[in-house]
Amino acid sequence: MAGKFGTSNVEIQKNVSLASFNTLRLTVQAERFAVAKSLADVAQAAGMVAREGIALQVLGAGSNVVLRNDLPGLTLRMSIHGRSCINGLLTASAGEYWDPLVDYAIDQGGFGLENLSMIPGTVGAAPVQNIGAYGTQLSDRFAHLTAFDRRTDQFVELNRAACGFGYRDSIFKSSARGRYIICEVSLFVDAKFLPNLAYPGVAAWAGAHPDARAVRAAVMALRSARLPDLGLTPNVGSFFKNPIIGKQSTQALLAANPDLVSWEAEGGYKVSAGWLIERAGCKGMAVGGAMVSEQHALVLVNRGNARPADIEALSQQVQRRVQDAFGLTLEIEPDCFPES
Ligand SMILES: Cc1cc2nc3c(=O)[nH]c(=O)nc-3n(C[C@H](O)[C@H](O)[C@H](O)COP(=O)(O)OP(=O)(O)OC[C@H]3O[C@@H](n4cnc5c(N)ncnc54)[C@H](O)[C@@H]3O)c2cc1C
Structure with a gap:
């Protein structure tokens, strides 16, 4: 269907099991379920939700949600892809997975995200709880994001201040809960690698003068030793x-x-x-x-x-x-x- 943000082929399915869409593997059903693969899909789905006055749940990889019951209304899974790293700005679409993005950034000579290696989930969800680990959090690197604003029915750009980041927190969890569907995130990365060894375990594992790959490997080893295998x-x-x-x-x-x-x-x-x-x-x-x-x-x-x-x-x-x-x-x- 053609809309003001382009043509959308978003398909709405009914009574879909979410068992494979949440990492706790809880078996609940979505009353309606759709996968957004483009900005037009997001606008189309949000428009339907507004017209019909139904609930909307946005889902990335489901690694930070507890599904307590069957979900009413529409559950929209974000699957928009694309990424680039140009002149110190790393940009990725919401459906990209976070950890491969860290790997990609290092490959492109963009540094500063190594300590956030191996965090499950998607790029679109990363600002929601301001993901953090081993002395680094997303907000340290955040430039801006593009989101669909359900209140104004427009795509908007939000900078760092507008996102109100805190410890595992942002406006997306509090004052603006449910308002924005995050579609793309841009982060500052450094051309020169400066290791963040503030967390003692990272230094002990990676050595005193590690390169970015060594820090990433150290963080991955520490995480694998500490956390149950997903x-x-x-x-x-x-x-x-x-x-x-x-x-x-x-x-x-x-x-x-x-x-x-x-x-x-x-x-x-x-x-x-x-x-x-x-x-x-x-x-x-x-x-x-x-x-x-x-x-x-x-x-x-x-x-x-x-x-x-x-x-x-x-x-x-x-x-x-x-x-x-x-x-x-x-x-x-x-x-x-x-x-x-
Ligand atoms: C084994 C394990 C280890 C983890 N370690 C860490 C860690 O070290 N640090 C850390 O911070 N977190 C950690 N997490 C939590 C989780 O990985 C992050 O919160 C991640 O960002 C969630 O991504 P997701 O795509 O799975 O989000 P989901 O679980 O799908 O969604 C989480 C929230 O974000 C919202 N959301 C998702 N996508 C969008 C979007 N595009 N627009 C608007 N809202 C959206 C959802 O509605 C929901 O409220 C861990 C989780 C697991 C399972």
């Missing part, structure tokens, strides 16, 4: 955010727990959620097919046939135990669909 054990990575608390609360916790893992960040002190969960005795805890990973307490895994209700009950049990043991509230990191 191919074998369905999960969404960190299930909870590290709580940020004040100095006095941290000192009180440290007095009672000298081995507490905490560090100064974001105007306060971050406390390791993994440490809290492990010390609250939750490692290995299970509800139905859902389990707190034995390998990394911050990760909830689907050990086979987990139902959304199992994940929800287990996450609530973990939150309750941590609250009872330390008086801290754990906030869930992935997005939960459908919204309650």
Whole structure:
């Protein structure tokens, strides 16, 4: 169909299982499902959603969503492809996978993303939670993005300030939740490689004077050792955010727990959620097919046939135990669909 943003052939399917479209492998159905392969598809799908007044869920690789129930309305999977690296600006379409983009950037002589190697998911989702790892976050490199604005029915460009990035946060998770469909992201990359060895494990693995490939290999090795293998054990990575608390609360916790893992960040002190969960005795805890990973307490895994209700009950049990043991509230990191 021809629209003001070009011709779209977007096909709407009904009652589609999302089991293979989320990395927790939860079996829920999308009432309607479409794959956007172009800007015209995005505009077309958004127009239909607006006309019919139905819900819209945008999906990348499904590595940061918890599907709690069947999804009403339209679930739109982003599959727009294309990438370039010109004069220090790396640009990629929303459907490109993140990790191959890091690899591509290094190949093109564009540096600065190595510490974000091996993060699953798509480029379009990366700004949503301002992906970060090993001392680097997307916002450090962010130039601008192009998105479809569902409020004005236009494609718009948003710069770094407009995205309101924070720790695993942005306007796309809060004030502008659901408003934008991100279609393309541009990042600044350096022509000269300067390793970020702030995270001690990276330096220990990569050596004192590594090149970009060595840092990428170090990050990949560290991640493989720490996290359950996504191919074998369905999960969404960190299930909870590290709580940020004040100095006095941290000192009180440290007095009672000298081995507490905490560090100064974001105007306060971050406390390791993994440490809290492990010390609250939750490692290995299970509800139905859902389990707190034995390998990394911050990760909830689907050990086979987990139902959304199992994940929800287990996450609530973990939150309750941590609250009872330390008086801290754990906030869930992935997005939960459908919204309650
Ligand atoms: C094993 C594992 C390790 C991980 N490690 C890290 C890590 O180190 N650091 C980190 O930050 N994250 C990590 N994550 C989380 C996840 O990889 C990132 O959040 C990633 O950016 C999600 O991408 P996705 O395409 O899978 O997004 P999805 O899960 O599909 O979507 C996530 C959110 O983004 C929205 N969204 C997706 N695409 C778009 C778009 N084009 N426009 C608008 N909204 C969109 C969705 O609606 C949803 O709200 C990890 C996950 C796993 C499974």
